[in-house]
Amino acid sequence: MKSSRLEAFSDGVLAIIITIMVLELKPPEATNLEGLISIVPIFISYLVSFLYVGIYWNSHHHLFQITESVNGKILWANLHLLFWLSLIPFTTSWIGENHVESVPVALYGFVFLMSAISFLILKTQILKNHEKSAIIHQMVGSHKKEYMSLAIYVFGIGFAFINTSIAIICFMGVASVWFLPDTRIERNT
Numbered sequence: 001m002k003s004s005r006l007e008a009f010s011d012g013v014l015a016i017i018i019t020i021m022v023l024e025l026k027p028p029e030a031t032n033l034e035g036l037i038s039i040v041p042i043f044i045s046y047l048v049s050f051l052y053v054g055i056y057w058n059s060h061h062h063l064f065q066i067t068e069s070v071n072g073k074i075l076w077a078n079l080h081l082l083f084w085l086s087l088i089p090f091t092t093s094w095i096g097e098n099h100v101e102s103v104p105v106a107l108y109g110f111v112f113l114m115s116a117i118s119f120l121i122l123k124t125q126i127l128k129n130h131e132k133s134a135i136i137h138q139m140v141g142s143h144k145k146e147y148m149s150l151a152i153y154v155f156g157i158g159f160a161f162i163n164t165s166i167a168i169i170c171f172m173g174v175a176s177v178w179f180l181p182d183t184r185i186e187r188n189t
Contacts, residue, residue, distance in 0.1 A: 003070045006078055007061070013082045014057045020089040021049055024096070042096035045108070048172055049092040052112065055178045056085055056119065066136045067126050077125040081118040087111045105167050106160035112171055113153035120146050149174045 025046055028035035060081075067074075091108040098104045123140060130136050156170030 001070050003064045003067050006070055006075060007064050010060055010078060010082060011057070013086065014053055014060075017053055017086055017089060018050065021046060021053070021092055024089060024093045039096075041100050044168070045092050045095040045100070048168070048175060049088050051175050051179070052115070053085060053088060055175060056081070056115065059119065059178065063123065063126065063140075066140075068130060068136070070126075071129055073125045074122065074129060077118070077122040081115065081122050084111055084115040084118050088115075100164045100168070102161045102164060105164045106157050109153055109157040109160060109167060109171055112174070113150065113157065116146065116149050116153060116174075120150075145177060149177065 025042070026039075028039050030036075030038070088111060091104065091111050094104040095101075095108055120143060123143075123146075127136065127140060152170050152174050156167040156174075159170060160167040
């Protein structure tokens with residue numbers, strides 16, 4: 001089965017996720033600079049979340065550019081990814097409403113961790129669905145970056161209970177590693 005329906009569905013879900021996140025942004029009640037400064041943590045969590053959704057959309061797009069076919073396992077793995085990504089607006093909003101407290105930040109990191117695990121599962125299912133000689137196996141390569149990201153997420157989740165700023169920096173650090181798409185895929189699509 002071709003991947004075009006899966007891609008269209010995923011694009012729609014990701015667009016809805018971004019829409020929900022932006023609708024959760026509320027302007028400050030005060031009309032002065034202090035009012036605007038008071039929502040900086042909310043805006044930072046929105047920015048990080050927006051970047052994450054954008055990174056997943058970009059990575060998903062590139063991955064399916066080199067995917068020749070999909071099966072039921074890939075469809076379910078994709079839904080698993082979309083489930084975790086759909087929780088990003090909730091955790092983003094919770095952080096904003098609770099001024100970057102420990103439990104909301106830890107849950108924020110947990111959702112990112114589970115999104116990363118589910119994307120790794122999706123990639124694994126796609127690789128299993130293709131012959132070892134298929135070009136996708138050469139382009140996707142090892143999972144070193146994924147495993148490093150998982151470790152940083154776990155570290156960040158733990159740090160959320162000690163220092164939420166360090167936890168957020170960990171999550172932003174992972175995003176910075178994934179911001180640029182894989183050049184192996186970029187060159188060959």
